[in-house]
Amino acid sequence: MSTTAKRDYYEVLNVSRDAGLDEIKAAYRRMAIRFHPDKNPGDPRAEERFKEASEAYAVLSDPEKRQRYDRFGHEGVGGEGFTGFNSESFIDFADILGDIFGFGTIFGSRRGRSQSGSQRGSDLRYTMSLTLEEAASGVTRTIRIPRLEACEACGGSGVEPGTRPETCPTCGGRGQVGYRRGFLTVAQTCPTCGGRGQVVQHPCRACRGRGRIEDETTLEVKVPPGVDSGVRLRMSGEGESGVRGGRRGDLYVIVSVEPHDLFEREGPHLHMKLPISIFQAVLGARITVPTISGDAREITIDPGSQPGQVIRVRGAGMPQLGGRGVGDLLVHLDVVVPRKLSKEQRKLIAQAAALGGEQLTEDDEGLLQRLRRRLANEG
Ligand SMILES: [Zn+2]
Ligand SMILES: [Zn+2]
Incomplete structure (x- = not known):
């Protein structure tokens, strides 16, 4: 280990002592990208700088550690020894670096899932066929849709009534575990509990632990006058039930107007x-x-x-x-x-034609003259 005195963490990240968390995070992000080992293969100096910046960030991004550091210096956060990367202080690289260096995929993104594991219910589509008359007047239709509803037996938790979920043995309830990558330990979503921190030993028998069961619902849909094929009517909160307290999805009624025989x-x-x-x-x-x-x-x-x-x-x-x-x-x-015409009709129409000076049988000459006259009139 190096015997030189440790540099001041604020100096390492090149931020002022009253820098906010966003500023610290941005400063670290810049350093991490610049000195990342993947970008500087075989450069021990870059590796040292990266490690140093990571350690500074681990301390300054944690309000409690930062306070101790501000009061007692390096002694306050564990002295000269390397302390930044024990299991208590993870750096969420996916959060900081996003997909740069592929962290987003290596460590698994937790986007779209909340800490409690709740998940929004799916949106549903329902195609409604209407006659043109119905599209013109508007209509109220009762529809039946199969959808997932929260299980009544377990209240949507997926846990058998009378039992309780237990603290995840893999992560100790934190939802994350340390993952070693080279000299770094970084946070990864716990594979055992999926980040929830708890495991269900006795899943609900009614829903087999899913928290939702398939059901059929009757809904009244009000279609306004004037809809056309492809119009989507959004029925907020009428989609599938969410998971573990997540919001319900929406129902989209897609209109399809049948062709009309007259219009x-x-x-x-x-x-x-x-x-x-x-x-x-x-x-x-x-x-x-x-x-x-x-x-x-x-x-x-x-x-x-x-x-x-x-x-x-x-x-x-x-x-x-x-x-x-x-x-x-x-x-x-x-x-x-x-x-077909009656004899009488034929006679009268022939008379009418004759009165108009019309020749029923035309030779080429007559036809050409008539066409020329007509063109002249239109021009
Ligand atoms: Zn776990
Ligand atoms: Zn259930």
């Missing part, structure tokens, strides 16, 4: 095809069309309406989520040419 949806608007006769297209008409809300609306077909022409019925589309107005219904006219 096609485009955002807030609806499209429909309306077959009309050639006579209605020629002479004009008033037609009552159905809407998604169930009310009928009368529309006016102007005389001379063309196939594919669109009539917009304002406010007869889908309501928008959150009360942001209602879309329109777009009625696409589909002019149907009659396949």
Whole structure:
């Protein structure tokens, strides 16, 4: 062992004597990264500096040890001997260095799990199929979902009633054990108890120690008007029960709207095809069309309406989520040419054609002229 006097811990980490814990941690982090043995293979000086910084950090990051050190110097925390790394003062490298040098994986991250071993319950998904009418009006549905509930026999603890969990023999209840890596001893989550510090010798018989049992629950889901396929409704706290006092997960109801035989949806608007006769297209008409809300609306077909022409019925589309107005219904006219006519009808239509100066049989010349006229009119 070196016989030179130990350096002052504050000097080692290059921080002031009133430095806060965050500052000390940041200073140590810088040193640890710079002098880490993995980064300086075979350099005894770097190793010495790393060790020195680790020891300083172990003392200054512990309020009680720091106080003793401030009052009594190195004597107060065990004198000249190396004291930083006994089992009482672990350095959580995963916490300080994260994934640098792979500590996060070597020592196992404890993120996502609390000290007591409690764990949030899983989120659940439920796909709800709705008709377009239901999506338009909104609906209240009763659904049944299988989910894990806290075991009633043991109150969710997983411990057989009348028995108690015992202190973990491996870690003595601390939840962590020392792990030797080269000349360092660092903290690792106890493999026996998983960090809880306790082991269950008599698991609950009702839930086989899991603390939760499968159950089926009935829930009422209120679907607001205007939902579309893919909309997720979050029901907070309706997911699975947590473990050992952890929060419940959430339930996500995913909406799926079935296709409609009459209406096609485009955002807030609806499209429909309306077959009309050639006579209605020629002479004009008033037609009552159905809407998604169930009310009928009368529309006016102007005389001379063309196939594919669109009539917009304002406010007869889908309501928008959150009360942001209602879309329109777009009625696409589909002019149907009659396949069969009575003798009388044929006669009258032929007359009408003749009155319009129309030649029913056209030669190439006549057709070309008519097309040119039409192009000229449109241009
Ligand atoms: Zn343990
Ligand atoms: Zn139980």
